[in-house]
Amino acid sequence: MSTVGIIANPAAGKDIRRLVAHGRVVSNQEKANILRRVFAGVVSTGAERILVMPDHSGLARPASSDVEGQINIEYVDMAVADHQGASTNAARAMKEQGADCIVTLGGDGTNRVVAKGAGEVPLVPISTGTNNVFPANTEGTLAGISAGALATGVLTVEEACRRSKRIDIFVDGERRDDALVDAAVSTQMFVGARAVWDTKTLHSMFLTRAEPASIGLSSIGSRIMPIAIDDENGLYIRFNGRKGKNATTVRAPIAPGMVSDVEIKDWKIMEPGKKIDIDLQPGTIALDGEREVELLPNQKVHAVMNSDGPWVVDVPTTMTLLSTR
Structure with missing residues (x-):
């Protein structure tokens, strides 16, 4: 039927x-x-x-x-x-x-x-x-x-x-959760109201897509390298909590009616299947804009981009x- x-x-x-x-x-x-x-x-x-x-x-x-x-x-x-x-x-x-x-x-x-x-x-x-x-x-x-x-x-x-595509989050070797667009690592320690809007709390971010005409955290990545839904690779970004000598500044619409200057420390292409460690503890991970995973001391956490979304x-x-x- x-x-x-x-x-x-x-x-x-x-x-x-x-x-x-x-x-x-x-x-x-x-x-x-x-x-x-x-x-x-x-x-x-x-x-x-x-x-x-x-x-x-x-x-x-x-x-x-x-x-x-x-x-x-x-x-x-x-x-x-x-x-x-x-x-x-x-x-x-x-x-x-x-x-x-x-x-x-x-x-x-x-x-x-x-x-x-x-x-x-x-x-x-x-x-x-x-x-x-x-x-x-x-x-x-x-x-x-x-x-x-x-x-x-x-x-x-x-x-x-x-x-x-999707970003899979692993905690101590077990797949905990995933994101379809962006997984943002935040210095905020608690899930709280879930939504992320303060870029000063961002530690790093994993993106499956970075489209210039989009809004939200993924728009930050589009100012570095535009990535479409079916492009093979994704993007990994490290942020500066404060302005540094080697920082790159991008201006992006990170929420409706909210355009922010964001300091980027480093970035690289994220290839399917390649593990990238998350080295922030304590903190949280926001999945597609909402904090879902708490990062606790002594945990081993990493992210992998999967092409089978x-x-x-x-x-x-x-x-x-x-x-x-």
Whole structure:
């Protein structure tokens, strides 16, 4: 049964960067409106089923009403989503129930946790978060059409998708977590409010992507060497906590409405599979903009870039291919 999964994060676009920067607030009403367009796009392709992650806000209810009787709509049998692990669980359940493609509404952080459960199932990420490097500002209707084209087999993964990379974090030899865009090592000792916005606390950073038109910590890397989603290598950067004689200064938009001068001590190309040690203790590691891993004394921590990240549907390419079919 051709199936499209829907994972909409009701908490995306509402973190502390609305206070310390000028991040936009994406209301639940707007997310519901986006889903109405996504559902319409999916139905137009003849896909047979939509699988939805349940959430307290009921984001998919208006969309479900719009297409009632036109497609089979099911909610994943799970606790209502109220924490980031729920998105991982929902993606895993969708994969097990035969989802051919998953549409996500959120930012880099949302897609990071979805990718943990999605495996090889392609993602169509729609930007509704704060840092939106991984997800694009895709019109919901086009996202739905693209997802439906994958689900119905009109297009293959090889035709319509691009393979993303990821940064794997290892603690004492065991893989602890990963990032899809950036893993930033911070001198801040506690997870706290999670979001990172003060570049003076940055010790080092690992990047899978560094695109000049992006916003967030990865934009720092784009001022050194632009790196696209499917470029082979990544980027490793060391920062100066204070201005030094050998520092290179770059100016980058590190959060919405926040442009900062950042002192870079050193940088190098990050090759797939090559281990790079993290020599800061104590501290934290922010994964795709949010502090997740605490660095404790006597731990051995390193990062590795992996080329086998999630498949991402290229919506412009997909729509171009569909116009010729």
